[in-house]
Amino acid sequence: QKEVEQDPGPLSVPEGAIVSLNCTYSNSAFQYFMWYRQYSRKGPELLMYTYSSGNKEDGRFTAQVDKSSKYISLFIRDSQPSDSATYLCAMKQTGANNLFFGTGTRLTVIP
């Protein structure tokens, strides 16, 4: 079993839709949770960074962490064609530098 599971998609939604992206994990020691956005042939860009359980909102993006269920989500409101990219979840333990990545979900927002 992989430490981090993420549905690779692809996921296609119409412009303006709410997008829900999710990851599950098996290691209860993970405390830091991140979402990265990666456009084709570019490096990943940090979108959201959360510590432990709870919600964090930044503009159209909301990150949720449920440590009891080992489940994290990224919501994108009012999705735009420019949101079309691959979204990678990543997580790590306290005191460790190594990130554990999901496989990435490829999102297409259709105008």
Added chain:
Amino acid sequence: GAVVSQHPSRVICKSGTSVKIECRSLDFQATTMFWYRQFPKQSLMLMATSNEGSKATYEQGVEKDKFLINHASLTLSTLTVTSAHPEDSSFYICSALAGSTDTQYFGPGTRLTVL
């Protein structure tokens, strides 16, 4: 802030040659940098952890004599692919650890094609 650059962005070389890729943290110091490899439509695979002033730590299965890493300063790490072969063709991405936020920031990647 937290910008990481990579150079070159794309390189094509002949089989048997060596290629050096630079990774720089532009607006912060990074004692730790990471080198990843990414195949098409796949996630990032950590190759090695680069620590300033010391030897890199390689992941299992990564040949340290083939992928030479040097982290000579707090803002620069280099990856040299020695005696490159077509199977080394890939997208190489570095990241730098920002100590203030304990977060990795990624460079734009380098696409290596070995003919």
